[in-house]
Amino acid sequence: MGDYLKTATILYVEDNEEVRLGYAKALKRYAKELYVANDGFEGFELFQKHSPDIVISDIKMPRKSGIELAQAIKKINPDQVLIFTTAYSEAEYTLPALELHIDGYLLKPINKKNLQTKINQLSKQISLQKQMKEQSLLLEQILNCQSNVTIVTDFQTIKFASHSFWEMLYTQDKESFFERYNAFLDLFVEHPHYIYGKNIEEFLKRYDESQSDMRLVSIITSEGPTAFYINIDNVEHVDEELFIITLTDVTSLQASRLDAQHHASHDRLTKVFNRHTFENHFERELLRVKRYERPLCVALIDIDHFKKFNDTFGHLIGDEVLVMLAKEMMHSIRSTDIFARWGGEEFVLMMSETDILKAKKVVEMLRCKIETLTHPIAGNITVSIGLTKASEEDTYKTLFSRCDEALYKAKIFGRNRVELL
Numbered sequence: 001m002g003d004y005l006k007t008a009t010i011l012y013v014e015d016n017e018e019v020r021l022g023y024a025k026a027l028k029r030y031a032k033e034l035y036v037a038n039d040g041f042e043g044f045e046l047f048q049k050h051s052p053d054i055v056i057s058d059i060k061m062p063r064k065s066g067i068e069l070a071q072a073i074k075k076i077n078p079d080q081v082l083i084f085t086t087a088y089s090e091a092e093y094t095l096p097a098l099e100l101h102i103d104g105y106l107l108k109p110i111n112k113k114n115l116q117t118k119i120n121q122l123s124k125q126i127s128l129q130k131q132m133k134e135q136s137l138l139l140e141q142i143l144n145c146q147s148n149v150t151i152v153t154d155f156q157t158i159k160f161a162s163h164s165f166w167e168m169l170y171t172q173d174k175e176s177f178f179e180r181y182n183a184f185l186d187l188f189v190e191h192p193h194y195i196y197g198k199n200i201e202e203f204l205k206r207y208d209e210s211q212s213d214m215r216l217v218s219i220i221t222s223e224g225p226t227a228f229y230i231n232i233d234n235v236e237h238v239d240e241e242l243f244i245i246t247l248t249d250v251t252s253l254q255a256s257r258l259d260a261q262h263h264a265s266h267d268r269l270t271k272v273f274n275r276h277t278f279e280n281h282f283e284r285e286l287l288r289v290k291r292y293e294r295p296l297c298v299a300l301i302d303i304d305h306f307k308k309f310n311d312t313f314g315h316l317i318g319d320e321v322l323v324m325l326a327k328e329m330m331h332s333i334r335s336t337d338i339f340a341r342w343g344g345e346e347f348v349l350m351m352s353e354t355d356i357l358k359a360k361k362v363v364e365m366l367r368c369k370i371e372t373l374t375h376p377i378a379g380n381i382t383v384s385i386g387l388t389k390a391s392e393e394d395t396y397k398t399l400f401s402r403c404d405e406a407l408y409k410a411k412i413f414g415r416n417r418v419e420l421l
Contacts, residue, residue: 004123008053009033013043040064149247170222189218267341270326278340296390297359306345356389384410387420
């Protein structure tokens with residue numbers, strides 16, 4: 001039961017000193033922070049200063065009664081959690097208290113167990129409300145950061161719209177939107193090539209009947225008639241049906257898609273394939289080896305003394321060396337070869353339809369070309385290469401284990417050389 005105790009701040013207002021001291025001691029154990037006031041006037045000052053989560057107040061007090069305190073608080077925060085402590089003899093205050101939608105009553109003398117239970121219950125309620133508010137705010141911030149336009153609607157009214165929605169229409173808020181349109185559905189322009197409906201049912205029917213990649217709508221934006229890809233998700237909310245609508249300007253969609261695909265498949269620094277993309281290609285080629293007995297060779301390429309470049313000249317120079325090598329390799333390899341950054345200063349080259357002797361000539365030629373590279377600050381660049389041929393029995397692990405061993409041999413035997421296993 002005590003899971004939510006010590007999570008809420010509490011303001012306790014009581015004019016009777018003996019009662020106040022007694023219950024303040026208990027409340028300190030239940031509150032994250034406790035503020036104590038002698039009467040309603042002081043209580044209101046503390047409320048304005050600290051904005052506590054829970055206010056516990058006696059009803060009958062001098063200077064400012066509990067009712068007057070509650071009325072003043074509710075003007076500032078209509079949702080403020082309030083508890084009255086009251087005696088049976090103070091029944092005349094009951095009706096005004098009810099009108100204020102008070103969250104609870106504790107009869108004097110207050111049972112401390114009941115007090116603890118009530119505080120825990122309200123603290124839980126407040127904690128959950130705070131979490132929901134934070135999550136809602138976070139979601140709103142996320143949606144507002146998206147380049148897509150997001151709207152939550154029942155097709156009549158707008159429950160939520162991202163900033164990008166108002167910006168594209170040159171409107172500031174719902175009020176200005178509905179000065180222009182009678183309903184959200186009116187936003188869409190009737191056109192034979194775009195989804196349109198005179199009512200919700202017709203619009204959703206045409207949406208469902210459209211191919212997923214052809215769900216387009218036309219909207220008059222600040223730029224004029226604009227085509228958008230539309231996605232609609234249905235969500236049940238309390239007792240109403242809502243729709244989450246996402247709009248994407250199709251003029252930028254293809255460029256964004258290609259850009260995202262490139263980032264996902266290429267190393268950010270060197271612009272060559274990344275390891276994940278290489279592994280996808282490798283798995284397909286290894287299957288060809290097993291099914292059709294086609295030759296396949298793989299080489300691991302490691303820049304010699306790369307740590308020295310970083311330690312001596314800094315990581316920026318090290319990055320330039322990586323880029324220089326990658327460019328040279330891409331200019332020199334065959335169109336059928338797959339070249340990728342393996343990680344750190346290591347690269348990998350896959351040569352399909354290539355036997356081990358031909359592969360040895362290819363990587364030896366590449367090593368010689370790299371040997372001629374000179375960075376203006378770091379100086380000469382050389383590489384060590386470990387080469388192996390795939391067999392029908394190979395797995396990803398066994399083949400790259402041999403590559404690693406071959407690369408290790410190349411380093412042990414003096415670097416700037418090719419070794420094969």
